[in-house]
Amino acid sequence: MSHQTVIVVDFGGQYNQLIARKVREQNVYCKLIPCSQAAQEIEKEKPIGIIFTGGPNSVYAPNAPKVDKAVYEAGVPILGICYGAQLIAHALGGSVKSAPVREYGRRNISYLGNALFEGMDKDNTCWMSHTDYVDSLPDGFKVIAKTDSCPAAAFADEDRGLYGVQFHPEVVHCSQGNLILRNFLYGVCKATGDWNMGDFVRNQVSALKEKIGNKKILCAFSGGVDSAVAATLVHRAAGDNLTCIFVDHGLLRYKEADEVMRVFAQERGMKVIKADASDEFIGKLSGVRSPERKRKIIGAEFIKVFEREAKKLGKVDYLVQGTIYPDVIESGKDKSAVIKSHHNVGGLPDVVDFDEIIEPLRDLFKDEVRKVGYELGLPAPVVERQPFPGPGLAIRIIGAITPEKIDVLQRADYIFRKELEDSGVAKDIWQYFAVLTNTKSVGVMGDKRTYEYTVALRAVTGVDGMTCDWAHIPYDILSKASNRIVNEVPRVNRIVYDVTSKPPATIEWE
Ligand code: XMP
Secondary structure, rough: OOEEEEEEEOOOOOOHHHHHHHHOOOOOOOEEEEHHHHHHHHHHHHEHHHHHHOOOOOOOOOOOOOOHHHHOOOOOOEEEOHHHHHHHHHOOOOOEEEEEEEEEEEEEEOOOHHHHOOOOEEEEEEEEEEEEEEEEEOOEEEEEEEEEOOOEEEEEEHHHHHHEEOOOOOOOOOOOHHHHHHHHHHHHHHOOOOOEEEEEEEEHHHHHHHOOOOOOOEEOOOOHHHHHHHHHHHHHHHHHHHEEEEOOOOOOOOOHHHHHHHHHHHHOOOOEEEOOOOHHHHHHHHHOHHHHHHHHHHHHHHHHHHHHHHHOOOOOOOEEEOOOOHHHHHHOHHHHHHHHHHHHHHOOOHHOOOOOOEEEOOOOOHHHHHHHHHHOOOOHHHOOOOOOOHHHHHHOOOOOOHHHHHHHHHHHHHHHHHHHHHHHHHEEOOOOOOOOEOOOEEEEEEEEEEEEEEEEEEEEEEEOOOEEEEOOOOOHHHHHHHHHHHHHOOOEEOOOOOOOEEEEOOOOOO
16 A cells, blocks of 8 residues: 555654544554654655654653654654654754743744744744753754743754654644644645545455455454444455354343344345344343453353354454554554454454454554545444443443343433434533443332332543543433433333543443
8 A cells, every 4th residue: 555654753742642643634644653663664664754742751861762863864854742842952962951931731822934834823822731941952953933931932954854843733722733733744744645544445455355365254243333344344355255243242232233233234235143142141140240250251251152153164264353553552563462452352363263363444543443434334323333342231230130121221221322312412422321220219100109220321521431521411411311211211210410530430330
């Protein structure tokens, strides 16, 4: 696949993946590389540009991360951000020291005329987060932006294509920050914008066709975004040579298993084997109250069912996995990425007889995976599907699980989700679902006393599930969902809304 590449050199800053995503959003492909590997990757990839990220260190600390001198001599434009800017200055003969005034948050800045700030308002605001600053510039550099307390807020050696910005153009609070990245990519690095998901799909399908030929492929299909998009992409190339195994553990959401079969098997003609193992799972979970035991039982049972189904197919050549780029980055290196993807599918590769793993999405961020999903014609409910835990409703029914409780929770959850989706608020919410608590309380319905279940509604905003706030849903929407649930779902007489952030709570109740 031929496209221009930018190398983003990772110095350990908190916004590194964000920088890479922002570059991709500008239709330029980039790779996030640990700084220790920068020189060899640059040699290998022949990038059109290099970006140094921020990082928590001081450039003059004894073990401060740096790059090989060859990186500066490669003749490739470099944009250093925060620590990356200080590193450029330090490495090329300037000096960096602890700033007399630390800058955090939004700051006024003056941009002086330069290719990096083309088309931008001269008096502007940026986002700062630093204790050190560049005190004197290396030879050949000039100041191109300043704030009240940071005289070299940005600097450049235009002849060598080297730029440093002390602030963070990648964060949303930096006004016109996207334009700075765009100016660097298109103005300085002469990007052509050749990274788009339409081409990605065409290139992947033709590469997969060539690789797969007439070989047999197997995919563990959960219905989640990554496995759905990976399987659909491979199906384009492999047709009936691809078999998907979809384990229905009976703890999916309301009518979810039917929906998966409709969208993929019926509408797309994909070979999806639905292994209906609900009774087995529910039987094994009978009387189990501990969340961790529930998880272990479901994980082990899932592998057992998958193995049983996979054995029926005999040996396969390839196993498809929905690994995506953040999994690869988090695992550090290609080698450990495989360990992580094994982990993702709960040890499946150990029980399937296959030659090779195919990971068609391993270069993509989540938002790119969604774009590929749309390119492949998948419907919005599949492409925008919220994260759903592998153990499913088992960890949303507090205490022991019974078929009746599953039914109550599925109905309540369906109503809540539908109300949020129909009102349009769902698109801003990371996860939203109902929980069946193990509390019963007294109510009154039609002049009669009731003693029924309490359902908790949970909706959280966030970007990665690591930290979250509870979603401030308008009262009238909560009120409608609550009324509908108590009226339409038997055995429920009370609804509560969870107003805890993570931390200290977690997203799931178990
Ligand atoms: P917590 O509850 O830890 O959840 O805040 C963070 C994210 O992980 C999901 N989650 C799971 N996903 N198996 C999964 O595949 C699990 O056992 C599991 N537990 C939590 C949760 O839905 C949220 O997206």
